[in-house]
Amino acid sequence: MSRPYKLLVERAHQIVQISNTGQRFLKGKELNDLVVLQGDKGGYSILVDRDGFIADVDTSKVISAKYDICDVDVVIDATGQCILPGFVDAHTHPVWAGDRVHEFAMKLAGATYMDIHKMGGGIHFTVSQTRQADEEELFTSLRDRLAQMVQSGTTLVECKSGYGLDLENEVKMLKVIERARKEGGVDISSTYCGAHAVPAGKTAQEATDDVIRNQIPHIRRLVEAGELQVDNIDVFCELGVFDLNQSRDILKAGKDVGLQINFHGEELHRLNSAEMGAELQAHAISHLEEISESGIEAMASSGSVAVVLPTTAYTLRLKPPPVRAMIESGVTVALGSDYNPNAHCLAMPLVMNLACVTMKMSMTEALVAATLNAAHALGKSESHGSLEVGKVGNMVLVAAPSWEHLIYQMGSHNNLIWRVVWRGQTVYHKH
Numbered sequence: 301m302s303r304p305y306k307l308l309v310e311r312a313h314q315i316v317q318i319s320n321t322g323q324r325f326l327k328g329k330e331l332n333d334l335v336v337l338q339g340d341k342g343g344y345s346i347l348v349d350r351d352g353f354i355a356d357v358d359t360s361k362v363i364s365a366k367y368d369i370c371d372v373d374v375v376i377d378a379t380g381q382c383i384l385p386g387f388v389d390a391h392t393h394p395v396w397a398g399d400r401v402h403e404f405a406m407k408l409a410g411a412t413y414m415d416i417h418k419m420g421g422g423i424h425f426t427v428s429q430t431r432q433a434d435e436e437e438l439f440t441s442l443r444d445r446l447a448q449m450v451q452s453g454t455t456l457v458e459c460k461s462g463y464g465l466d467l468e469n470e471v472k473m474l475k476v477i478e479r480a481r482k483e484g485g486v487d488i489s490s491t492y493c494g495a496h497a498v499p500a501g502k503t504a505q506e507a508t509d510d511v512i513r514n515q516i517p518h519i520r521r522l523v524e525a526g527e528l529q530v531d532n533i534d535v536f537c538e539l540g541v542f543d544l545n546q547s548r549d550i551l552k553a554g555k556d557v558g559l560q561i562n563f564h565g566e567e568l569h570r571l572n573s574a575e576m577g578a579e580l581q582a583h584a585i586s587h588l589e590e591i592s593e594s595g596i597e598a599m600a601s602s603g604s605v606a607v608v609l610p611t612t613a614y615t616l617r618l619k620p621p622p623v624r625a626m627i628e629s630g631v632t633v634a635l636g637s638d639y640n641p642n643a644h645c646l647a648m649p650l651v652m653n654l655a656c657v658t659m660k661m662s663m664t665e666a667l668v669a670a671t672l673n674a675a676h677a678l679g680k681s682e683s684h685g686s687l688e689v690g691k692v693g694n695m696v697l698v699a700a701p702s703w704e705h706l707i708y709q710m711g712s713h714n715n716l717i718w719r720v721v722w723r724g725q726t727v728y729h730k731h
Contacts, residue, residue, distance in 0.1 A: 581602055
């Protein structure tokens, strides 16, 4: 007969719950109200049930008095350690073949993102490599990248397609993401991004029509048949890519078939895509380096989440998005790594450090943005993003005197992260 509990992590020095009142996101001054359990000499414990959900969080004395240790499969002694929620990476492009290291050298020599794009590089270069790769090759590389994310503490990740740009190859990418989702070890939110760039030989309007009339209906049929799970619709709304009206039409078509709107906006040029997204009640808008004051106000009113991407602004030497103005205006701010061939970062602790230094976020704000708020950006904060009873048992155990060391010790997260737990199961253990 199986035991009722899968995991007990006990005697932790510190448990960072983020919230303990069921809040789906934190914004404004609430970002400073981080719930951290510490101070009890016996430490603190988390109990995870058979189904992988948190059953209890309390002092180790209370937990040991309430439950029989014989009812638990695995007991972990976390003496002297800190426990954080598993990190949530709210924006990634992890399915692709080839690399763009040569373009990094070009950027260092002064070429801009759009310079490279117009020369047939950037997204178009990766599209050519990805189209040539078969599903098995793409799955193998995705699985390796996800494993590296997990080692850095990520337990929920948004994964986009977008390097196919035609129906056959976009479906190939989505099938690869679906295989990884079913394999487990990390939770995945899948995003269809067929409008990531204008395919060679087509106009932007022709590409828009293909996405709306052919790709979205076909993907919908695959979802209805149970062959795919797709959660979000994305488009690169940008000068020289998809304009405001084309982006609006694509996003509306996705929303009409039940996909959450979660798209690229205001990255390189101000097109008022933040206002457009807010009008469509977009769940999330990413980048936002060029957002206006009216765009900030619109997102604050609509509740659309701002997913900011420190690695992109850093790599492309862009001005950072106005995160302080967003927070002060009541916009919910989340973080993503933007992992892709242009911004090769798999580690949310490094993303948090960059957010603090380049975007003037506090460590508390960055942590919330990489956990609860990032989960909310994916529509999953009811189950992810904080260590509360009833939520999934996703957590990171850190060998440090306090949780802040994971951000403070830039680039040292692999030395600090001792264990990563996904749904009550250890998926990474530092030996």
